[in-house]
Amino acid sequence: MRLFNKSLLVEMALICLLAAVLGFAWNHQLLYNAWTGKATATSPTRNAPVAQGGVPLPAGLMQVKEFYDRKEAVFVDARDGTAFAASHIIGALSLPLGETEVKLPQFKAKVPQTTLLVVYCNGYDCHDSMDLGKKLLLAGYRTVFVFEGGYPEWKDAGYPVEGGKP
Template sequence: MSKEFKGRALWQDLQGALLIALLAVVVGLAVNSQLLWRVLSGQTLNSVTTSVDGSTETILPLPVELAEVRELQDSTTVLIDARSQTAFAEGHLPAARSLPRGEEVAGVGALQAEVPLSTPLIVYCSGYDCSDSFALAEILITAGYQQVRIFEGGFPEWRDAGLPVEGAQP
C-alpha cells in the first residue's frame, strides 16, 4: 500500500469519525433538547416537567456560584447545610441552617414549619465531590420549595475564599 493511499485512507477514516460524531451529537441534542434549553438558558432548572401521559417528573435544582451566594447572603435566601451535624458544628456558612442528609424526614418538616415554601433556598455540602446537596435539593423541591439552588463549591470553596465562617474553627 503506497503512502499516498494510506494517507487518503486515514483522511477518509477521519471524515467518517467526524460524521459519526456529528450524527451522534444531533441525536443527543434532539433527545436532551428540553434539558439543555433549561440548563443553558439558566432559567427554570427547578421547574417540574410532566411527560405526555402526565406520569413522569424531572426535578433539577438550579446551580449557584460563590459570588452569587455572597450577594444573596443578606437577602431572604436561606442557606441549608446538608453535611453532618458534626461538620456543621465545626464550621459553616454564616446564618446557615443544618439539615443533614439522612435526617431530612424530620428536618424538612421542621424547615417547612419555619420557612415559607416561597423562600429561596441554597443547599451546600462538602464541595464538588459531595452529592448530598443535590439529593437534598431534590427532596426540598419535592417538599414544595419553589426556588432551590445548589452551591456546588460548598463549604470548602467558601472557606478557601477566605470568607467568614461561623462555628468552632480550629
C-alpha cells in the first residue's frame, strides 16, 4: 500500500497554490509597496496612544530609536544641567526636573503641545523622567513617553550622543 497516491498529491498542491494566491491577493498593496520601495508602515505618531490617567507611556530602546530616526519626537533630558552639558542624545532639549517651574514656560513656547515627547534620564533607577513626564502631561502635552533605559542604554547601544549646553 502506497502512503501517497497521485490524487492526494494533486489536492495538496492545489491547496498550497490556492493559499499562495489568496495571500498575494490579500496583501497585494503591501507587497507592491515593499517591492517598489515605498513606505509600508504607518507613522507611529499618527496612531500614537495618548497617555491616560496622567501617567506617561513606557518606551523601550527600539521604539525610541524609531522615533529618533524618523524625527517624530522631541527628546527631553530630565537630568541636571551638568549631566546634560557633559553628554546627551543629539537634538535633546534640557528640562531638569528640579528646574521645571522656571524652565517650563520657555519649553512650552518652543515645543507645541501636540508634539510627541520622549523623556529620559539616567536609566531604570532614575525616576526623574517619569516625574517630569507627569508634569508635562499636567502642562497639556498629550503624547509623552518615558524612555526607561534612559541615556545609559542609548549610549551603550552606540547611538548618537553629543556634549552641549543646558
